[in-house]
Amino acid sequence: MQKGFVAYNNEQKSLEAETEGIKNSQTLIQKAMNWFSARSMFVVAYGTGCGAIEMPPVFTSRYDIERLGVVGVATPRQADIMIVSGYCSLKTLRRVIRTYEQMSEPKYVIALGSCTINGGMYWDSYNTIKKLEEYIGVDMYVAGCMPRPEALIEGFVKLQESIRNNTIQPGYVKYREDYAYYQANQEKLLGKETQPVYEEDYAGMNLS
Amino acid sequence: MKNLQKTYEVTQKVERLFEVTVTQTDFWEAVLYISTQTEFNTLSQIACADWIEEEHFLLTYILTTDARDKNLMLKLTLGREYESMPSVMTLFPQAEVMERDLHEMYGIGFEGNETLYDFVLEQWHDLPPLRREFDTLAFVHEHFAFKGGREDNKDVKVEQKRRREEAKKQKALEAAKQEAKKQETEKQETEKPKEPNTHATDAEETQDKKPDTKEAEDGQ
Amino acid sequence: MFIDLLIMLVMAYGFGFLYYGLYRNISARVHGRFGPSLAQSFYDSIKLFTKDTSTDFGWMFFAGPIIMASGAILTVLFIPYFNHGERLVGLSPYGNLIVVLYFMVLGPLGNALGVGSHGNPFGAMGITRGLTRLLGLEMPFYIAVVGLMIANESADIGTIMANQAETYNIIAHPLLFIAAFISFLGFLGKSPFDVVGAPQEVYSGPAVEFGGKFLALALSQSAIFSFAKLLLMVDLFLGGADSLWDLILKTFVLFVASVFVGNVYGRFTTAQSVDFLLKVPTVIAIVGLLFV
Numbered sequence: 001m002q003k004g005f006v007a008y009n010n011e012q013k014s015l016e017a018e019t020e021g022i023k024n025s026q027t028l029i030q031k032a033m034n035w036f037s038a039r040s041m042f043v044v045a046y047g048t049g050c051g052a053i054e055m056p057p058v059f060t061s062r063y064d065i066e067r068l069g070v071v072g073v074a075t076p077r078q079a080d081i082m083i084v085s086g087y088c089s090l091k092t093l094r095r096v097i098r099t100y101e102q103m104s105e106p107k108y109v110i111a112l113g114s115c116t117i118n119g120g121m122y123w124d125s126y127n128t129i130k131k132l133e134e135y136i137g138v139d140m141y142v143a144g145c146m147p148r149p150e151a152l153i154e155g156f157v158k159l160q161e162s163i164r165n166n167t168i169q170p171g172y173v174k175y176r177e178d179y180a181y182y183q184a185n186q187e188k189l190l191g192k193e194t195q196p197v198y199e200e201d202y203a204g205m206n207l208s
Numbered sequence: 209m210k211n212l213q214k215t216y217e218v219t220q221k222v223e224r225l226f227e228v229t230v231t232q233t234d235f236w237e238a239v240l241y242i243s244t245q246t247e248f249n250t251l252s253q254i255a256c257a258d259w260i261e262e263e264h265f266l267l268t269y270i271l272t273t274d275a276r277d278k279n280l281m282l283k284l285t286l287g288r289e290y291e292s293m294p295s296v297m298t299l300f301p302q303a304e305v306m307e308r309d310l311h312e313m314y315g316i317g318f319e320g321n322e323t324l325y326d327f328v329l330e331q332w333h334d335l336p337p338l339r340r341e342f343d344t345l346a347f348v349h350e351h352f353a354f355k356g357g358r359e360d361n362k363d364v365k366v367e368q369k370r371r372r373e374e375a376k377k378q379k380a381l382e383a384a385k386q387e388a389k390k391q392e393t394e395k396q397e398t399e400k401p402k403e404p405n406t407h408a409t410d411a412e413e414t415q416d417k418k419p420d421t422k423e424a425e426d427g428q
Numbered sequence: 429m430f431i432d433l434l435i436m437l438v439m440a441y442g443f444g445f446l447y448y449g450l451y452r453n454i455s456a457r458v459h460g461r462f463g464p465s466l467a468q469s470f471y472d473s474i475k476l477f478t479k480d481t482s483t484d485f486g487w488m489f490f491a492g493p494i495i496m497a498s499g500a501i502l503t504v505l506f507i508p509y510f511n512h513g514e515r516l517v518g519l520s521p522y523g524n525l526i527v528v529l530y531f532m533v534l535g536p537l538g539n540a541l542g543v544g545s546h547g548n549p550f551g552a553m554g555i556t557r558g559l560t561r562l563l564g565l566e567m568p569f570y571i572a573v574v575g576l577m578i579a580n581e582s583a584d585i586g587t588i589m590a591n592q593a594e595t596y597n598i599i600a601h602p603l604l605f606i607a608a609f610i611s612f613l614g615f616l617g618k619s620p621f622d623v624v625g626a627p628q629e630v631y632s633g634p635a636v637e638f639g640g641k642f643l644a645l646a647l648s649q650s651a652i653f654s655f656a657k658l659l660l661m662v663d664l665f666l667g668g669a670d671s672l673w674d675l676i677l678k679t680f681v682l683f684v685a686s687v688f689v690g691n692v693y694g695r696f697t698t699a700q701s702v703d704f705l706l707k708v709p710t711v712i713a714i715v716g717l718l719f720v
Contacts, residue, residue: 069468188351
């Protein structure tokens with residue numbers, strides 16, 4: 001991978017190193033499926049942090065990501081890709097996990113900004129998580145604080161390349177196969193209820 | 209304002225900011241009086257500071273007028289050991305969220321506010337995080353693991369100081385250089401003015417000479 | 429016969445998605461963008477067919493999209509593609525215009541059944557909006573179609589097409605055409621009548637819980653259905669098509685007209701669109717009925 005906006009650093013390498021040699025062991029149909037899922041991406045853009053500001057220019061006239069086949073959708077049920085844009089507070093993480101588990105496979109995650117890699121400028125905050133990949137499967141890191149829209153576009157292009165050539169083990173496969181690890185991490189941080197519970201309404205009345 | 213000055217000792221902090229200090233027992237009476245009898249009838253904020261050395265919280269109710277042209281700070285101190293205050297929700301409904309926030313971040317109770325459950329922090333079982341005995345760094349190191357790559361991090365303040373000094377040295381060097389240049393240019397300038405003069409005198413001389421020649425020609 | 433039906437379906441699928449790609453491209457140019465490639469809609473459809481489905485809300489949830497798709501497929505099979513031809517007439521000898529109008533309502537009803545079985549409030553909101561809007565859409569369209577039936581003294585699409593050999597219905601009954609065209613814009617589900625699936629308000633409305641294969645089915649049926657409506661408009665008002673090029677030209681002109689209308693006007697709310705549809709095109713259709 002040539003040098004570019006996407007940080008090709010230890011973080012990204014650690015995602016790719018485990019899976020050398022998957023590439024050649026796929027049938028023609030799998031190759032075709034990979035090609036189509038790389039060519040058409042439905043994105044649910046989860047605006048957790050300041051990265052939410054960088055996404056609208058990507059999807060609208062200025063940078064027009066639709067020419068790459070990337071379209072925004074409104075619900076996680078229809079989505080292939082989730083963008084976690086920036087820091088994730090504990091409360092948000094519950095929603096992120098629920099959104100991630102609602103998506104149907106094959107699904108991918110782009111983590112935008114330094115905060116998702118190592119806490120970023122919120123490294124000593126009690127209320128934001130430090131490493132997103134401990135809690136859900138992550139496929140692409142776009143480093144920066146904040147990354148410009150060009151960086152996000154490059155992230156998409158690299159992700160499309162790696163899906164098409166099958167050079168990474170997708171995060172959802174890791175999440176499914178190693179679910180005990182992810183669940184342990186989630187429960188360590190969030191307690192038994194790792195997903196939001198909507199039992200109380202505004203006035204504190206119990207609805208159930 | 210006159211009403212207020214009759215009953216309470218008002219100090220003026222800045223042009224449009226006033227301050228009244230009350231005790232915890234007088235608080236309810238004071239806030240009732242101020243909100244009904246004076247022009248400060250709206251609550252805009254409740255601020256809280258944790259004075260751990262003096263073992264109390266400093267609560268500041270900031271009240272404004274209808275025209276939003278004057279602010280009144282109603283200050284009182286409150287013990288740190290999970291004491292509670294009367295809620296002002298009956299006077300100002302907007303206080304609900306502020307009191308809920310204070311309850312969550314400092315552990316202050318508000319009697320009469322029934323919404324003091326999870327607000328921003330969901331299912332938080334630790335100390336209220338804005339109390340100063342809560343050790344943020346210890347909490348972070350206990351609950352989160354960091355990736356490698358932060359080891360070569362430098363202390364920001366030390367590094368800032370070093371850079372500032374470096375920049376100062378650089379500036380001094382540049383200033384010295386510029387001064388040297390200035391002196392050079394000044395020297396040149398002091399030398400320069402002579403040359404145009406000489407030219408001018410030359411031209412004058414040549415001009416002077418010409419008539420001479422003309423005259424000479426005429427004379428011929 | 430069966431080969432004919434298959435070709436009709438494949439053509440409807442192909443043209444439907446091609447026109448949808450064109451719609452996205454033209455809208456992109458209006459916005460000042462480049463837009464996706466023409467085949468993007470095919471890629472989306474094929475990719476969605478290869479995806480898993482992670483939802484389960486009982487059998488009615490799965491039956492909903494299938495009823496919807498069968499409504500669209502039956503509609504397209506009962507509309508003849510060509511004027512007085514023997515090929516690609518589908519099932520139209522066995523049914524008439526009334527059957528087609530009946531099948532056109534089947535899709536939204538199937539959708540409502542599927543959406544009703546999951547508890548998502550946005551889906552229910554979307555389908556309520558859709559059925560309310562349908563109430564407004566049907567009135568002018570049915571009046572216009574009834575006008576054509578009276579004028580031709582027949583409910584057979586083939587007969588109506590054959591009677592237009594000299595003058596098209598768009599010239600003979602212009603008021604009926606205008607009413608039917610406005611209603612047709614609504615049936616296509618594009619702006620200004622796109623309040624049903626507005627992504628910013630009801631999170632894509634009826635499709636909110638559909639993902640993977642069922643979303644693919646829903647998208648395919650909407651492509652087939654919009655081509656069926658284009659065909660119906662061409663058959664009823666533009667004299668049908670004599671050849672493939674004629675068919676492409678006529679459907680394309682109608683389609684581009686609808687795209688431009690959609691790009692110029694903003695979105696109506698549900699109440700506004702029903703209000704508008706029950707006032708303007710219905711009155712036009714009734715006045716047109718007087719001239720028949």
